[in-house]
Amino acid sequence: MKSRYSFGGDEHLFVECDESMSLEAFFKSLSMTRAIREAGIAGVTEICPANASFQIRFDPDRIKPDDILAEVKAIETAAAKSEPVIGTRIIEIPVFYQDPWTHETLMRFRERHQDPAATDLEYAARINDLASVEDFVAAHSGSPWFVSMVGFVAGLPFMYQMVERRRQLQVPKYLRPRTDTPKLTVGHGGCFSCIYSVRGAGGYQMFGITPMPIFDPEQKTGYLRDFMVFFRPGDIVKFKPIGRDEHDAIASDVASGRYAPEMHEVTFDLREFQKDIDGYNAKLEGMIHGR
Known part of the structure; x- marks a missing residue:
């Protein structure tokens, strides 16, 4: 290149x-x-x-x-x-897929969508030749993602899936952008996933929501007191599907200052990754909890 x-x-x-x-x-x-x-x-x-x-x-x-x-x-x-090696972090991000808040929002904007008769997840599963929403969630959360950049909106991470190109999930943006997107929505456009750091307009497909704040300009969130933006380029993200009870429990812990993200410092070697992508990803994921 x-x-x-x-x-x-x-x-x-x-x-x-x-x-x-x-x-x-x-x-x-x-x-x-x-x-x-x-x-x-x-x-x-x-x-x-x-x-x-x-x-x-x-x-x-x-x-x-x-x-x-x-x-x-x-x-x-x-x-x-030089050697294609970097020091970085692998971070577990809990995601409540098919949550009620993004569902209510996407239903309000169906006339702006490619398939008004389907939800964003149903549409994404179909165009990626997956049999069900559950299969799509498994593919979305089954491999890690690189944070390739942070910006456009303060604190918003763009994430690129760490799999072979033929396996990457591809979903176009809405035909016309929405005027509303819930804060902390996990979205997808093209080959990129993102997390909406604040509430606002947007055009990415909406798959779920995380209870974990990633941007806090007042720096009141425990793990954001040193810096208001959580993500940085080079971070590796692993999505963890959760249900409503776990979402609410994490949100409560965040509010009380007890919550700390699950993450671990790692060394990433691009050449070793390319030799055995699935094996290398499994090794990275095992490090999240220090294993």
């Missing part, structure tokens, strides 16, 4: 790692942005990673455009020779 470089005005350098999304393109983007941050290049004021690209903001009074371009290209050359 050869990156494409372009300038945006006087203060931005845009780097496109590949024209299509893939784990390889995402990994290259993540590795390069981490290396640029660690390099401490004078004049760099902001680094914004995305799914298969990233953007750098720099101060042209401190570093010339041609110089920042040369610095980043040198980092790309070095990154191509």
